[in-house]
Amino acid sequence: DTGVSQNPRHKITKRGQNVTFRCDPISEHNRLYWYRQTLGQGPEFLTYFQNEAQLEKSRLLSDRFSAERPKGSFSTLEIQRTEQGDSAMYLCASSPYLNTEAFFGQGTRLTVV
Amino acid sequence: RKEVEQDPGPFNVPEGATVAFNCTYSNSASQSFFWYRQDCRKEPKLLMSVYSSGNEDGRFTAQLNRASQYISLLIRDSKLSDSATYLCVVNERSQGNLIFGKGTKLSVKP
Secondary structure, three states: OOOOOOEOOOOEOOOOEEEEEEEEEOOOEEEEEEEEOOOOOOEEEEEEEOOOEEEEEEEEEEEEOOOOOOOOOOOEEEEOOOOOHEEEEEEEEEOOOOOOOOOOOOOEEEEEO | OOOOOEOOOEEEEOOOOEEEEEEEEOOOOOEEEEEEEOOOOOEEEEEEOOOOOEEEEEEEEEEEHHHHHEEEEEEEOOOOOOOEEEEEEEEEEOOOOOEEOOOOOEEEEO
C-alpha cells in the first residue's frame, strides 16, 4: 500500500499522559499536514511541513502539542499532559506540491479518559 | 466570519434526485479549490478539484465563482452510495494549509 499510513489507529490514554502519533506520507510528497477532527466538524488545521521545515502552526496548537519531521519523511505529533478535550481524530495528509490536493491517512483516534 | 462556510444539512433526497451544495470562502487570495467526500468515521477522500472554467466528472459538476467567492457541487442522479459528508476545501497561494469547511451531510434514500 503506497498511501499515507498512520499509527496507531486507536489510542486510549489517561488524562495527564503523553502520547505520540506517527505518520508516513506518500513517498516523495514533500508537504505533510496534521489536522484534528471532532464529531460533526470538518478537519481543523494544526500544522504543516515542507520537507523537514515546519512552516506554519495553527493558533489552536497549544504548547502541549509538538510535531517533527526530522528527515523530511515520516512525521510525529506529540501531545503532552493530555486533556479530555484532546479526544479527537488526528489526521495526517501529504501532497506533492503547493496548491495541490492532499491525500489523507486513516487517522489516529485518540480517547482521553 | 468563518474562512470556509457550508450549509451543514442534512440533505435528505430520494434516489435519482439532483442535489446542489454551495460553499463560500472569505479570502479573495484563495487559489485552489477542492471537494472532498468523507464517509462516517473514515478519512476524507478527494472527490474533485474545482477549476475556474468549471469541471465535470460523470454525475458530478463543480463550479467556481471568484467574484462572489463561492464554489458549488452538483450531483445528478443520486445513488445510495453518494450518502456521505461533502467537504469544501480552499487553499491560498501564499500559504500551505488547506482550509476545510464543516461539511454538508447528504443522505440518499431508496
